[in-house]
Amino acid sequence: MDRFVMNRRQALLGATAAAGALTMGGLSRAAFAADETVKVGVLHSLSGTMAISETTLKDVMLMLIDEQNKKGGVLGKKLEAVVVDPASNWPLFAEKARELISKDGAVATFGCWTSVSRKSVLPVFQELDSILFYPVQYEGEECQRNVFYTGAAPNQQAIPAVDYLMSGDGGNVKRWVLAGTDYVYPRTTNKILEAYLKLKGVASEDIMINYTPFGHSDWQTIVSDIKKFGSAGKKTAVVSTINGDANVPFYKELGNQGLKATDIPVVAFSVGEEELAGMDTKPLVGHLTAWNYFMSIDTPENKAFIDKWHAFTKKPTRTTNDPMEAHYIGFNAWVKAVEKAGTFKADPVIDALIGVSVPNLSGGYSTVMPNHHITKPVYIGEIQADGQMNTVWQTPGLVVAQEWSPYLEGSKDLIGDWRSPMSCGNFNVKTGKCGGAA
Amino acid sequence: MLMTFFKALATLLFLVAAACAVTSPARADAIDDALGHFAQDKFPETDKGIDSLSGSGAPTAAAVMDALANNRLLFDPGSKQIFYKDASDTLFDAKTGAKAEGVDASTLKKVRLNNAVRSKLQSVGGSMALLAPDPTKRLDAANAVFRSHDANQLAPVETALAKENDAAVKAALLQARAAILATKPDATADQRLDAIQVLKLRGDQDAQGLLTPLATVAPDDASMDKVRTAAKAALSAISMQLAIWQAVQNVWYGVSLGSVLLLAAIGLAITFGVMGIINMAHGEMVMIGAYTTFVVQQVIRTSMPGLFDASLIIAVPLAFLVSGAVGIAIERLVIRHLYGRPLETLLATWGISLILQQAVRTTFGANNKEVGAPSFMSGSFHLGGLEITSGRMWIIAFTICVFVALQLVLRATPFGLRMRAVTQNRRMASAMGISTGRIDALAFGLGSGIAGIAGVALSQIDNVSPNLGQSYIIDSFMVVVFGGVGNLWGTLVAALALGIANKFLEPLAGAVLAKIAVLVFIILFIQKRPRGLFALKGRSVEA
Numbered sequence: 001m002d003r004f005v006m007n008r009r010q011a012l013l014g015a016t017a018a019a020g021a022l023t024m025g026g027l028s029r030a031a032f033a034a035d036e037t038v039k040v041g042v043l044h045s046l047s048g049t050m051a052i053s054e055t056t057l058k059d060v061m062l063m064l065i066d067e068q069n070k071k072g073g074v075l076g077k078k079l080e081a082v083v084v085d086p087a088s089n090w091p092l093f094a095e096k097a098r099e100l101i102s103k104d105g106a107v108a109t110f111g112c113w114t115s116v117s118r119k120s121v122l123p124v125f126q127e128l129d130s131i132l133f134y135p136v137q138y139e140g141e142e143c144q145r146n147v148f149y150t151g152a153a154p155n156q157q158a159i160p161a162v163d164y165l166m167s168g169d170g171g172n173v174k175r176w177v178l179a180g181t182d183y184v185y186p187r188t189t190n191k192i193l194e195a196y197l198k199l200k201g202v203a204s205e206d207i208m209i210n211y212t213p214f215g216h217s218d219w220q221t222i223v224s225d226i227k228k229f230g231s232a233g234k235k236t237a238v239v240s241t242i243n244g245d246a247n248v249p250f251y252k253e254l255g256n257q258g259l260k261a262t263d264i265p266v267v268a269f270s271v272g273e274e275e276l277a278g279m280d281t282k283p284l285v286g287h288l289t290a291w292n293y294f295m296s297i298d299t300p301e302n303k304a305f306i307d308k309w310h311a312f313t314k315k316p317t318r319t320t321n322d323p324m325e326a327h328y329i330g331f332n333a334w335v336k337a338v339e340k341a342g343t344f345k346a347d348p349v350i351d352a353l354i355g356v357s358v359p360n361l362s363g364g365y366s367t368v369m370p371n372h373h374i375t376k377p378v379y380i381g382e383i384q385a386d387g388q389m390n391t392v393w394q395t396p397g398l399v400v401a402q403e404w405s406p407y408l409e410g411s412k413d414l415i416g417d418w419r420s421p422m423s424c425g426n427f428n429v430k431t432g433k434c435g436g437a438a
Numbered sequence: 439m440l441m442t443f444f445k446a447l448a449t450l451l452f453l454v455a456a457a458c459a460v461t462s463p464a465r466a467d468a469i470d471d472a473l474g475h476f477a478q479d480k481f482p483e484t485d486k487g488i489d490s491l492s493g494s495g496a497p498t499a500a501a502v503m504d505a506l507a508n509n510r511l512l513f514d515p516g517s518k519q520i521f522y523k524d525a526s527d528t529l530f531d532a533k534t535g536a537k538a539e540g541v542d543a544s545t546l547k548k549v550r551l552n553n554a555v556r557s558k559l560q561s562v563g564g565s566m567a568l569l570a571p572d573p574t575k576r577l578d579a580a581n582a583v584f585r586s587h588d589a590n591q592l593a594p595v596e597t598a599l600a601k602e603n604d605a606a607v608k609a610a611l612l613q614a615r616a617a618i619l620a621t622k623p624d625a626t627a628d629q630r631l632d633a634i635q636v637l638k639l640r641g642d643q644d645a646q647g648l649l650t651p652l653a654t655v656a657p658d659d660a661s662m663d664k665v666r667t668a669a670k671a672a673l674s675a676i677s678m679q680l681a682i683w684q685a686v687q688n689v690w691y692g693v694s695l696g697s698v699l700l701l702a703a704i705g706l707a708i709t710f711g712v713m714g715i716i717n718m719a720h721g722e723m724v725m726i727g728a729y730t731t732f733v734v735q736q737v738i739r740t741s742m743p744g745l746f747d748a749s750l751i752i753a754v755p756l757a758f759l760v761s762g763a764v765g766i767a768i769e770r771l772v773i774r775h776l777y778g779r780p781l782e783t784l785l786a787t788w789g790i791s792l793i794l795q796q797a798v799r800t801t802f803g804a805n806n807k808e809v810g811a812p813s814f815m816s817g818s819f820h821l822g823g824l825e826i827t828s829g830r831m832w833i834i835a836f837t838i839c840v841f842v843a844l845q846l847v848l849r850a851t852p853f854g855l856r857m858r859a860v861t862q863n864r865r866m867a868s869a870m871g872i873s874t875g876r877i878d879a880l881a882f883g884l885g886s887g888i889a890g891i892a893g894v895a896l897s898q899i900d901n902v903s904p905n906l907g908q909s910y911i912i913d914s915f916m917v918v919v920f921g922g923v924g925n926l927w928g929t930l931v932a933a934l935a936l937g938i939a940n941k942f943l944e945p946l947a948g949a950v951l952a953k954i955a956v957l958v959f960i961i962l963f964i965q966k967r968p969r970g971l972f973a974l975k976g977r978s979v980e981a
Contacts, residue, residue: 047796049905051804169481171553182950212949215909217900218698220691221944224825231647245909248806248901256818256827262557263585278806278901283816286553382552385509392481392552 037080038073038344040065041100043111043121043132048088049215053244053323054113056274057135058083060324061110063312064331074338082106090120097121101128107344108133108334110327115139115184122147129346131353133334135326137269137291139188143403143416143425146346148333148353149373150326152292153401154192158239160378161267161290162193164393165237166200170380171265175206175236177226182211186241189269193239195407206234216246219253227257230264238266247271251284261286267380273319276387284383292362292376293325294389299363319387329366329374332358337368354419364398371416371425373401468494473502473532476511476549477518484555492562498522498535500566505532507559512546521546561586568598573607580610587617587648613640620648630655630665638672642823646676683823688941694830696937697837700930702896702910703917704840705889707929709765711918712861713881715773716784719791720914721907723886726764727757727893728902729798732807747812750894757890764794765886769879777878791907799904809897833895840891841930847884848926857881861924920960922970932971936960 042061044054065079073079082104086093093112100106101124108131112118115138125132125146137152165173178193180186190209197207208229210222230236242250247270254266267288273295276284295306305328310316333356338344341352357367366374375398381389404411404426413430417423424434472494475487488506491499505511505522511532512521520532521541529538551559560582567579576598583591595615602608616636619629630652637645652669656662702724709717731753738749745752768790776783811829818827848854859867860877868874893906900906921932936956943952967973 046804047799049908051799052806052903052905055804169552169554210948213953215905216949217909218691218695218940220694220827220830221688221941222949224687224691225945228643231643233647233650245806245901245903245905249899252811252829252899253827256816256829257825258818262553262560265553274805278808278903280808280810286551286556390550392550 037078038075039080039082039104039106041097041104041106041109041111042081042083043086043093043096043100043109044083044113045088045117046083046085049245050088050113050117053274056318056321057110057113057323057327059313060309060327061331063309064328066312067308068331068335074335075342075344086117090114090116093117094120094124097124097132098128101125101130106130107346108349110135110330112136113323118147131334131346131350133327133330135323135330137322139185140192140401140403140405141188141408141411143371143373143418145350145372145418145423145425147372148330148368149401149403150330150333151323152376152378153373153403154189154405155402156292156376156378156399157269157290158189158193159196160395160399161269161288161380162196162239164290164380165239165265165267165288169393171235171237173237173265174202174234175208175230175232176202177208177210177229177236177238178241179210179212179222179226179238180241181214181216181243181246183214183243186211186243189241190239192405192407195405199407212242212246214243214246216242217249219250220257223250223253223257223259226264227259236264238264240266240268241270242268243270244275247275248279251279251287254287255280255283261288261382272321272323273387273389274321276383277319279387281383281387282385285385287383288380288392289383289389290378290380291322291389292378293320293322293360294379294381294391295320296381296384296388296390297362297379299361301359301363302361305361325361329358329360333366333368333374350418366398369400370419371401371403372418373403375400469496469498469533472496473520474518476506476520476532477513479513479515479547479550481550481552481555484549484551485558488555488558488562492566498530498532501530501535502532503559503563503566506549506551507556507563509548509551511549512543513549514541514545515547516545520549557586561588561591568594568611569601573604576602576604576607577610580607580614583614584610584617584644587614587621589618589622592618592622612636616640617644617648620652627661627665630662631668634665634668634672638675641676641679643680646673646680649673649676680823686824688945689938690824690826692938692941693934694834694937695940696934697834698896698899699913699917699937700933701833701837701840701892702889703914703929703933704844704926705885705887705892706914707918707921707926708844708885708888709882710915711924711926711929712857713878713885714780714861714923715777715882716780716787717773717885718784718788718911719768719794719907720886720889721909721911722791722794723761723765723889723907724893724896724910725798725904725907726761726794727890728809728897728900728906729802729807729893730757730760730890731894731897732802732809732902735809746810747814749810750812750815750898753894754891757894758887759890761890761893762883762887765889766879766883768886769882773882774875774878791911795904795907802904804904807902809902811898815898829898833898836895840888841926844888845926853877853880916957916960919964920970922972925970925972928970928972 042058044058045051046055046058062081065081068074069078082100084096084100086096097109100109110133112121112134113136118134121132122144130146132147133150134147135150137157140153164170176197178190180190194207212222226238265286265288267290269290271289272291306320309318309320333353336356336358337349337352341348353368354370355368357365360366362377364377366376368374377398378395379391380393381391384390403416404414406412413428414426415429416425417427426435428435468490472487472491475483475490491502502511502522510523513519521529521538522532523529529541529543530536531538567575570576570579583595595611595618599611599615602611613636616633619625619633620637634649634652637649649669649672653666653673655665705723706717706720709715709720731750734753734756735749738745772786772790773783776786815829815832818825848858856872856877859872860874864874917932917936918929920936921928940952940956943955947955
């Protein structure tokens with residue numbers, strides 16, 4: 001019975017999604033006619049499980065493009081957003097990407113959220129030689145010529161968060177729970193963190209690693225395990241790479257079992273203002289998050305951005321979050337690179353993007369590095385009763401991304417540098433050879 | 439670890455002493471000095487400010503601490519003056535305690551908190567409350583000291599102990615003292631032995647955490663031999679006890695998970711189990727129930743906030759009606775035309791589920807919606823070594839009520855009788871004058887309505903998002919099929935069995951493997967007994 005239901009279900013999901021996508025594609029193609037526009041692809045899920053996070057990114061792209069057009073467009077041409085809906089269906093991401101590039105002629109695409117969706121579109125962007133801007137923090141261990149990673153690599157989020165907790169300010173944490181959802185991002189991040197913690201002298205018995213399925217909702221056992229692990233007389237913290245939907249029941253259980261931030265703080269890498277908007281945050285006050293941007297950051301740039309966002313969405317309560325800032329940086333960097341290259345063609349723009357520096361929303365400048373990642377400040381924030389973060393610590397300057405983690409056996413000798421003559425995403429400094437497609 | 443702790447402690451003592459020494463000459467200086475720290479906007483300074491404030495004896499000290507803890511302490515970045523707001527948002531000067539007139543509150547900045555400062559506030563506030571007139575406050579304060587086991591609190595605890603005459607508070611104070619003595623670096627062997635006795639009686643994880651370092655304390659010091667042996671003995675006694683409680687706790691968690699499974703599946707037990715309709719939109723009925731709860735709470739929040747604690751009770755009948763009505767509409771418009779064609783029903787209801795999901799997404803947005811917990815469903819309490827969260831307990835109670843009510847409807851009402859008649863032999867029932875079409879619609883409405891009620895309960899533990907239903911549909915089918923199609927008792931037993939099995943496997947194999955193991959088990963079980971745990975016997979099987 002179950003097997004039958006499941007198969008049927010998946011088949012149906014595919015069929016319905018494909019049907020929906022067809023209509024969507026038809027609509028968007030009918031919507032433009034003029035020659036003086038240049039198309040920019042927006043590849044974010046507007047239905048299915050990831051819609052919760054990705055819909056906002058579609059909106060922010062529309063806002064950015066709209067704003068650029070008001071300033072006169074790019075190279076004298078108006079930009080036009082081509083929005084497609086890959087419906088949280090990974091293979092469909094690749095199909096939609098192909099459609100965007102070869103049918104609609106999008107010169108650059110802003111999209112994807114989950115790592116698996118990014119991996120699914122990689123071959124398409126390589127084959128058709130186009131540009132993807134990927135705005136979400138991820139596990140690293142990748143450096144592709146056609147992709148610009150505007151989210152954080154592990155050393156721009158996870159490692160500084162652990163450093164903070166180890167410091168006196170963060171409570172001199174000695175015992176660690178690494179809790180995550182069972183897929184590639186938490187697994188890789190936790191592998192890096194485990195290696196890093198051991199390097200810092202943390203014993204194996206002081207690290208507890210726990211994985212849960214997607215959408216896990218019954219956290220009773222795990223929270224009580226964490227409690228038990230934390231009562232061994234050493235200061236304990238939880239590093240959470242728990243994904244989206246499972247967070248609400250997790251935090252609810254923490255609150256119900258009375259696990260306070262002053263006892264065992266939880267630092268989360270996937271919980272932002274957007275996720276907190278659907279939660280009663282009073283029991284969570286003091287738990288931590290690590291990001292490169294908070295809505296609460298007090299700079300004129302950020303204030304202007306939030307005002308524009310509220311005006312654009314006509315909702316004064318909409319939150320902003322880190323991946324939105326990543327798109328803001330990515331889009332502005334792309335505009336600048338296109339102007340620098342004087343063309344929309346992919347190859348010159350890819351070359352021109354390296355070294356481009358644009359303002360971020362926290363009062364500094366983010367620069368696109370030769371490894372196609374950007375420099376970012378890192379902020380640790382405490383969750384407040386109003387669902388906003390209060391910055392308790394930040395890196396003194398900008399952090400350069402380590403796309404290949406120096407703490408993992410397989411990647412510590414690799415570097416990525418897409419400037420000629422190296423032009424390689426995984427150059428091995430020991431053997432002096434480029435690893436080729438990775 | 440211990441060394442850094444000692445160092446921190448020593449610095450702290452020194453700071454307190456220094457603060458006292460500097461500030462004792464004149465009170466005005468003391469408060470100025472203390473408040474000066476708060477205006478620095480640095481966490482270590484705020485920490486120092488708390489120390490000097492608590493030592494200053496200033497009349498506004500308590501109010502300032504309270505404001506700081508509640509994020510209502512403000513400072514003027516220009517003049518470095520400190521203000522605080524009370525709960526009604528009135529601004530006061532922190533130095534004089536007088537109302538602050540002519541100050542523009544929007545130019546003021548909040549004095550920020552972090553976890554270190556928050557812990558400090560708790561422990562300082564704890565010692566202040568140890569002598570409070572209200573015994574529950576004293577109990578909380580004693581427990582706070584137990585958790586922080588800050589050596590500075592030893593003297594206040596001793597003072598409080600001498601005056602205390604409430605037995606429960608006294609016990610808590612004794613444990614707090616034991617916690618301090620167990621961790622205090624310069625405690626004597628006798629003090630430690632006393633502490634070990636008290637902690638052994640407490641016998642929980644916190645006691646275990648405090649005793650573990652004592653089992654290996656000062657290995658070179660022979661006078662501590664007794665302490666080490668006593669600590670080891672106490673630890674092994676505690677771990678025995680904890681292991682037993684652990685098993686009980688697992689059963690409780692299992693029952694709790696089982697009740698959630700049962701609640702999600704019980705509506706399906708009617709539509710699928712009794713009526714034989716493969717209803718893929720069942721999960722969406724649950725989701726509609728959860729969204730009804732959200733709407734009810736929204737209305738209550740905006741128009742009658744006093745009723746918030748009753749919001750769930752109000753939501754239950756409404757969710758039943760809304761989901762039930764949607765169910766009846768689906769049955770009348772779609773399913774009725776597809777009876778006897780299970781494949782088409784499956785496809786059609788799957789399509790309906792997608793439509794409902796996207797409809798909710800368009801109306802309410804893709805984001806999670808916040809459904810608050812009424813006060814009686816928040817928090818947890820201890821029952822021996824068992825930690826029971828109130829929310830889960832009420833859900834179990836609620837599930838039992840729903841189950842009993844449903845049994846009553848099916849067994850003791852004319853509608854239940856007709857429904858059973860129709861499912862057992864449709865043509866015969868029709869010949870006896872029962873309008874089978876009407877009964878079908880009502881039965882489907884009943885199943886959907888109960889799914890809606892489940893949504894009210896699930897809104898307390900899960901995300902209220904358009905995807906809510908999807909995460910329960912597979913589990914629900916699993917429970918109904920495992921329990922035996924068409925048998926409510928089977929559904930009950932299956933839900934509890936799967937819940938408990940899952941919770942016993944989880945600590946051993948991890949959540950992911952536990953789930954897989956349970957699935958594999960069910961697949962094998964269905965091979966052996968295709969009709970589930972409790973197969974219906976008789977003619978209805980052939981239907």
